[in-house]
Amino acid sequence: MFGNRIYSKVLYLFFICLVAKFFFFDFLWCLQTTFVSCSRIETYLDAVLVTLVLLLPLVCFRAVKTTLAIFVLVDLLLVTNLMYFRTYFTAIPLSSYMLAGNLKDFTASVCDASRWMDLFFPLSTLFAGFVWWKYGRNESAEVPGSRFPLRYFLLILVTGLLSFGLIEMKRGYKAAFESLQNANMHTCGTPMYTVFGSLYYDYLREQVVYTPEIEKHINTWLADKPAWKPLPVKIEVRDNCILILAESLESWVLEKTVEGNEITPYLNKLLKDSTTLYAPYVLTQVKGGRSIDAQLLFDTGLLPIANGAYSTKFPSSYYPSVVKAFKEKYPGARAYGMTVDKRIVWNQNIVAPMFGYDQLLDKQSFILDERVGPHKKLGDVSFFRQCADKIEDGVVWNKDGHTFLQCVTYSGHNPFILPKELKNIFFSAEIPQRMNDYMTMANYTDRAIGLFIERLKQSGILNNTMVVVTGDHEGLADARSMLCDTKAGKGLVSDQQFTPLIIINSPVGMRYEKVMGQVDIYPTLLSLLGLDNYAWKGLGRSILDPDKKAFAIDPNYKVVGDAGDVSDEELRFAKDAWTVSDMIIRCDYLGRMNEGSSSVNQK
Incomplete structure (x- = not known):
């Protein structure tokens, strides 16, 4: 006292x-x-x-x-x-x-x-x-x-x-x-x-109650969404699909050489193939769930909820998905998810089956023979080698039917620590350390994906399989502006949060140079896989739709891209998609609609 x-x-x-x-x-x-x-x-x-x-x-x-x-x-x-x-x-x-x-x-x-x-x-x-x-x-x-x-x-x-x-x-x-x-x-x-x-x-926010006003808001938005446009010509769709979510992979490292080092030589080679679809300007739209938000965007065509992670707050809501659409078209098809994380991280063990995956192979399904990062998790090269083994052995591959496979990598996780013995490229001290580490890790992931694709080619699996490679989200966070201002980074490091979309052995080969959102990947996959008849088309628009505008809305409601020919009403509508998606997930709107009909109707 x-x-x-x-x-x-x-x-x-x-x-x-x-x-x-x-x-x-x-x-x-x-x-x-x-x-x-x-x-x-x-x-x-x-x-x-x-x-x-x-x-x-x-x-x-x-x-x-x-x-x-x-x-x-x-x-x-x-x-x-x-x-x-x-x-x-x-x-x-x-x-x-x-x-x-x-x-x-x-x-x-x-x-x-x-x-x-x-x-x-x-x-x-x-x-x-x-x-x-x-x-x-x-x-x-x-x-x-x-x-x-x-x-x-x-x-x-x-x-x-x-x-x-x-x-x-x-x-x-x-x-x-x-x-x-x-x-x-x-x-x-x-x-x-x-x-x-x-x-x-x-x-x-947690106290939101489903009301007629909320239902009307969602119904009105979905009714005003532009009608789905099937491809004008028939395409030869693939029997299988492999979706690779590369941790923190950004677009600016592709097609770049720094101090004589080609950062992503294998992916660069694939970009020149006539059967590759490449979109370098995919705006990151994940929020608090980061990687698990990316899975929501790609698998379901929904945007992340306003606060927190949907996978922990609303894991049991009804989620239409590209996997369910794939299975609807191909009865007997199988779907597998593979990750080096534990299945409890971000509640993946519950989310995966809700998205339609038959089995989730997590950390315990892989041999930790190549350690990367501060927590010594399985490196990308070994991860993809073991994924290829499981595919060829039929562990995660339906040899008599159709397969949808999702692979989620880890090595590119901040702070991008790669053991020296695994490095293939080296940079001088003039390159800022964060930029050095990021490019070195991108080169390592590129090598891992390259070896994986070559295995698929050798086994003949690639002949009838579409492989989608994309970054789950940006990686530089608050270091971006600093790196953009450095001598080495200026003009090289992007000042925008763009991840790449690379579709290998795509039925439609093209280079899409306009800005798109991660939410647009889902409808694009529906188009390329010939899943036009699936009721849920997502909140985005396929980049194969000629009427799609060249902009996207980031999680902070900022317009990114060319919106010169976009009306104020269109911008308002695009921004409102975030609120609509939050209400759809939070109130289990799609589950309610699914209970009242055999399918979720959306034009």
């Missing part, structure tokens, strides 16, 4: 220390995006309000140790959210706190997102604790003035009423937060309303 004079000084010190944490958090957050939130009074008002509330144990009970414990928890919350934001550009969703156990597989990526400036948070707590230990802990106790707690509560009340008033002027908290969901303000919610406010918004 300590006297009133020391008590007041410690309280002021702790208040300044805690409010400084929130203000510095806002600064680091805005440093990655925009400082627009710094011009909003909510940013300062809510930080002060939360600070006042968190200091109540100190004010009411002089509980310094409890307050310091609160400081430590706040530090953890703020730092982890900053690290998460540097990759995903959003705060950690409420549901993701229950998935903390998954982080052990991504520790290196998490650590890679830390910055030396983050030390301010634990150091400020240590400073406050040291000052109290040095000057206040041995002071004799005195009875505090009865007016001080009363004034303190009055201050909280006034601050709270001001904050509440600003929120009510915007028709409630949910509406206030959602008013920021546009291209310029989408990252401002957390600094304006604090991390706690973001968590509360996530909670409110």
